[in-house]
């Protein structure tokens with residue numbers, strides 16, 4: 001009885017957060033049944049996640065941009081342009097892959113910082129500054145691919161970023177062993193950190209969830225990690241894209257939730273005036289957030305180009321809007337100061353699952369757009385409604 | 392028709408974790424001025440929000456009977472239709488629009504399908520005359536002072552054929568003259584048959600205008616007093632509000648000991664590039680260790696600008712002058728520098744630039760000194776909760792937990808969070824800008840006691856305040872400002888209300 005009550009309370013208090021996960025689960029279930037299990041097959045899930053990579057990293061950066069009440073419309077074509085640049089450097093100049101990657105990331109960072117400077121230093125509204133960037137980089141992309149059209153990249157090591165999988169130590173009957181090992185380690189680490197958090201809380205005499213609830217939570221999350229690991233290990237195992245996305249998400253998650261930099265970012269979003277008077281350098285935060293956005297745009301360009309194994313004239317088109325949609329589905333608020341990295345990743349997965357699932361089911365492209373629009377609207381409506389309630 | 396224009400019966404309203412109103416009964420007679428008072432967080436604003444339809448029918452339990460009919464408002468416009476108009480604690484005018492546009496905003500006068508601007512201006516003039524405001528209706532709201540804005544709000548209410556006017560702390564941000572003016576106006580409106588509910592923490596004005604007084608405490612009606620029949624004193628009200636007697640609102644400090652000058656400002660000038668004029672002229676003052684220095688003056692005399700100029704000049708004025716902290720010359724280019732040097736500034740406008748309303752109590756309290764909670768670059772969140780809980784207890788912040796959103800707290804409790812935040816930064820000098828604005832007597836007393844403890848422990852306090860009794864009651868020395876200058880310095884023994892006012896107005 002008590003236990004049920006606790007479950008109810010937890011659900012009620014965290015409805016906004018859980019809502020997204022539930023939505024993702026429901027969407028996946030629907031498609032699994034709709035496609036007769038095809039959707040949930042190892043191969044498809046692996047593909048789905050790999051396809052989400054370049055939008056997922058963008059949505060991570062975009063989340064922070066929206067949290068500080070700005071927007072970045074330029075990231076799509078920045079990614080596209082840097083992709084073309086990478087292709088040129090790799091083919092025409094035959095530079096080594098790591099160097100090219102570094103150059104791309106550094107340029108992305110510079111572009112982001114420049115945007116940040118226009119916005120915080122010069123005082124141009126983000127919408128306008130990055131709209132200008134969007135146009136300019138679209139032009140730059142066309143310029144770069146003008147003579148050649150699509151540029152095919154021959155370097156296998158580069159293309160592996162978007163298509164390759166981590167090597168295996170021993171493949172036992174089609175199961176990727178290293179992936180299983182990593183998954184197991186992840187579960188162990190998760191359980192360890194949960195225990196540590198709980199112990200710390202108890203040390204401070206804070207309230208913790210009941211033992212049963214705690215165990216249930218551990219089992220539940222571990223089961224999910226285990227299941228995903230199992231599915232992935234059934235088809236080539238972890239891809240490099242997934243590894244990169246997980247690292248980015250983990251890094252940003254820790255920065256936003258555990259460090260003072262993260263706190264300052266949310267404070268600036270919540271009330272810039274108050275943040276300023278609390279000794280926070282609002283301009284610096286704006287620079288950092290846009291700098292990180294640029295960096296991630298470069299990463300997105302790398303992932304996309306590697307996935308296609310080529311640079312195209314239309315690369316990057318509408319990436320920015322997909323990233324913005326993912327962030328909003330994931331619960332960021334345009335009013336600023338609210339939005340989680342994990343939320344946006346789930347948002348990106350929701351949107352990608354929709355596209356993938358509807359493709360499998362053979363839904364017409366016109367209906368696909370309509371349904372995606374409806375889901376975006378529904379997610380934001382849900383968010384606003386639950387937010388008002390807790391007010 | 393009954394004597395009562397309004398009866399609210401057994402109103403109960405709960406928020407997650409908080410019972411804001413608990414079976415409240417509230418009756419208002421036709422044509423009276425009814426004052427609603429109570430401590431911060433006692434539920435006054437919530438009760439008025441229930442009445443005006445901000446919280447719609449069904450979100451609360453109980454009945455609202457207005458003019459004999461049970462009302463079920465689901466929106467503010469419903470209550471306005473029957474003649475209930477509220478002027479909220481936070482003004483609701485649009486700064487970039489003109490006075491006449493604001494007055495008729497939401498109920499524009501139309502000729503056919505289009506707005507009839509000529510008629511609008513004519514009617515706006517009429518309304519302004521009724522509130523005795525002699526201004527051009529075409530000026531923008533942002534160019535008016537708070538006092539005048541308040542009157543425009545009332546003009547707006549009058550344009551809606553108001554029967555019951557609700558004013559939530561209308562004088563909190565006004566100086567004495569403007570307050571007088573406003574109260575006079577309310578009395579006049581009464582003559583014209585407008586019933587008025589007034590929420591205020593200023594007991595003096597309550598005694599001056601009230602026909603009836605209802606006291607709320609912890610969401611319950613404590614008593615209703617009839618000021619036309621019984622003799623009512625401040626003490627009676629205070630006792631009902633806080634449940635105990637407070638002998639002296641300004642607690643005394645014994646064995647005062649002042650040390651060296653902790654903060655000294657010399658010849659500070661500031662030029663506001665937006666306004667295009669100088670806002671501070673040659674301001675010099677100092678505060679010693681263990682001393683409370685009051686800075687008195689009228690609204691707009693440059694006191695907040697002075698504080699902002701010292702505190703890292705976040706507004707980007709052109710400032711020159713010298714600042715010394717503990718004898719060392721300092722240059723504060725941004726608020727962070729000032730905080731590092733041990734200067735803290737508790738802003739006057741806690742909602743606008745003091746707090747992050749969407750964040751919870753704990754992250755607000757720790758924001759200005761997050762570093763001290765960091766271990767190897769990571770915030771120790773457990774330590775943070777502990778610290779926040781300590782301030783919640785010592786400042787008596789009324790909230791279910793430190794995880795409560797600051798935006799959900801009542802005004803007084805928000806102010807305490809603001810104070811807690813700066814105390815946690817452990818400064819040498821605390822600059823308080825209107826520290827007790829909108830705060831109830833009980834909480835005021837607590838804040839004064841806290842100030843005394845702080846200076847006893849060696850902190851120095853600069854208190855900017857428009858409330859003269861407070862300045863006189865708490866300061867050890869008083870500076871008076873007028874038009875961006877310090878026009879006088881008075882030891883507390885020589886300071887009187889008259890002297891200060893004379894200096895401030897010359």
Ligand SMILES: Nc1ncnc2c1ncn2[C@@H]1O[C@H](COP(=O)(O)OP(=O)(O)OP(=O)(O)O)[C@@H](O)[C@H]1O
Pocket residue numbers: 390391406407409410411429430431432433434435436437438789790799800801802803804829831
């Ligand atoms: N939206 C909300 N969500 C949660 N709690 C709320 C909300 N609004 C008000 N409260 C709580 O309800 C109680 C009553 O608040 P209310 O604003 O009515 O107080 P008040 O009497 O107007 O105080 P003050 O004099 O400080 O303005 C407080 O404890 C407050 O924290």
Ligand SMILES: [Mg+2]
Pocket residue numbers: 435436437480559801802
């Ligand atoms: Mg209130």
